[in-house]
Amino acid sequence: MSRQPVTNRPSNEGRSAGGIPRENARITDLSHEGRGVAHVDGKTVFIDDALPGELVEWQRIKRGRNFDEGRLLRVVEPSPDRVEPRCTHFGMCGGCALQHLSTDQQLQFKQKQLTDSLTRIGKVSPQEILPPLQAGTWNYRRRARLAARFVPKKNRTVVGFRERSTPFITDLHGCEVLQPPVDRLLVPLSELVTALSIRNRLPQIEVAVADNAVALVVRVLEPLTDADTELLRRFGREHSVQMFLQPGGYDTVAPMDPVEPLEYRLPAFELTLQFLPTDFVQVNGPLNLQMIDRAVQLLALSPQDRVLDLFCGLGNFSLPLARRAGQVVGVEGEASLVERARANAVRNGLGNAQFFTANLADDKLGSPAWGGKFDKVLLDPPRAGAKEVLPVVAKSGADTVLYISCHPGSLARDAGILVHEHGYELRAAGVMDMFPHTAHVESAALFVKA
Template sequence: MSRRSNAQRAPEVAKITDLSHEGRGIAHVEGKTVFIDDALPGELVEWQRFKRGRNFDEGRLLRVIEPSPARVEPRCIHFGMCGGCVLQHLSGEQQLLFKQKQLMDSLTRIGKVTPQEILPPLQADTWNYRRRARLAARWVPKKNRTVVGFRERNTPYITDLQRCEVLQSPMDRLIVPLSELVTALSIRNRVPQIEVAVADNAVALVVRVLEPLTDADKALLQRFGREHSVQMFLQPGGYDTVAPLHDAGEELAPLEYRVPAFDLALHFLPTDFIQVNGPLNLQMIDRAVTLLAPQSTDRVLDLFCGLGNFSLPLARRAGQVVGVEGDASLVARARANAARNGLENAQFYTANLADESLGTAQFSSPWAGKFDKVLLDPPRAGAQEVLPVVAKSGADTVLYISCHPGSLARDAGILVHEHGYELRAAGVMDMFPHTAHVESAALFVKAVGG
């Protein structure tokens, strides 16, 4: 090893000044920014550089010399290796403050907007909250078994989990049994992932298989399902190939989650997108309906509506709700959920909401028109392409549910500076505790004369 590479790996000492948007400690060493895993602002740490870059370096924490008062003992034995969580060493209160700061900094820096009011943060249970997850699986000959878990930090490997503190019960304690199950299959080296869906009434696992199963394999999977009260599904190809694996004559109960405050039960498939944190989702729905305050005469447009998570509660209050979603299968589920819950005032349409032609004069659609309120719940890329439709709708109130503060800030700037809205309020919702993921809500109201 050269003298240079030895120097790169030598332990160093640094003062941490801030947290990055990924939750890593930020230090400035000899005029260069360094990101250090698991270090907290205010700490003096010993660290080791593992990557040099042109604009910044990266390092791993070796020892905390002067700890932050906000540092807590991580609950998970895999913390530091598993990439599923990055903030278990930071107190819950400080996690919320970190996320609030990420949101406000993005709004100010990117969107050049400031909310008139900061909404109080929403938070539910911070452990065993994940009802949806995608677990990786890999046969490891040296261990003579299949490893099941989330990806490791900074490596392509899979964390060898024993249990998971954020997966909802019973999945938190089924990691080892899953590992043993896949190890026993004849195609153990051809099972790359297992998707998890925990409903209010059932648990489902979708096993991705790259080769056909033998009858003995199928029997093992079925027995696992019976022993752990889990619905088993196979996925030999794309999502359209997902099918249940169950005994002849057995009927699987549809997966559902309930929204008691609005007397709703929503059915979904095990690979459908649903909000990961069930209790937090209920709080988020309450906040959305409260902020939009739909009246019995209002027409409400719900863009990126999914299977009706916000549309159907809004339909309990509004005169009419129109939901639009790019995934046709989710639209079918939304229509079925509306019918199942006796809501005749909710209509759903399939449309590509990332289509750049949405803002052109040639754009026309049966779902576009005049609305009193609009709700947006886009993916990480945001809702930029559909904002002209929102503006043309004449809505006096727009609620934007965001899973990425950067795209929210960009779109907030457009709504305020180009379309005449005011940013009335904004705040975070802790959908993913112990991660750097920032879920937020922003309320826009049409400015006088806007």
């Protein structure tokens, strides 16, 4: 249940049963992890589930040289932006951090994270703040990795996300952010794993919800018995899900029975992209559609444009761009994703999209085979950002660069490089709520040659 009951009743206890003092504090801000920030006796304290403006009662659980950490006991004066968390597991499960904050304020928090990072780290400010993008805020996750562990004291398997700041697994009975039908399969999955002979050797289950099917990838550390195999197959039939086994690395993932390829559709571009259940795809499908639309709009493509898409994955941006541009070159570090991108281009009849494999984190790229002159560049790097590839972007001659980011700190660093070293202006930036109810900040930044 929720760990932050709201009440105005004053505390009449100075210490808990364990002897730890109870203290009151006024929350002044949210940290980048979504924790309440207070200043007590000149020291910063981070308190989970507390919101700016609130007066809270809390206990100190960890002391550090630069800051302390606290546990919220009671909200004495609640923020007007506080809402009742929808999930009964909120406060324990590490899957969400902000369900107690209104969705409008979640967007404002993320926009502030973005602009503060750009100013503080990159020493840049956007000329325009883009309106935030937001799709459905519940049951949006089509990709997830669930942990599993058999607990002898409970005589059953716990399946769920990790708890906050602990190695334990939250005993989930449902999930408000997973896409159907997986949101209600957690208890059946627990029962399934408990019934297996290798229940102690099955650490995780990956989820992939496509437009046409649902896949579960079961990590197994020991061979299955015939009875185990039948149980897994029966589960797949009863719940209409594809069952995959993963005995080793990702190259060992294989379906238990013949399956149809997973796919998602981009209707505005008349595209269908196929993917494997362990491939990287954007977690929030409806938001992904909006994000692609925004990318095409901001790049203002013409049939004469030659576009470079770095960190292209299986073609999520490359193929829509190819519908509008003259030529698109996609580059990705994972060879299997490049194969998927090429196959998706052929399947969708796009002859103007080429794909190459390259390590884009190598700062000695030099003059790659896929280099040359480009009119526009799209970057969609991992959390570490795109620092190593920025010299290639600058040498491409592109007058427009669109940077899709999943971490405001690395975006801000790279924005500073593009502006202060390579002569671009930060024309616009804004957030896209890829992960509602979490502190994750997805954003887009548009750079134009000065």
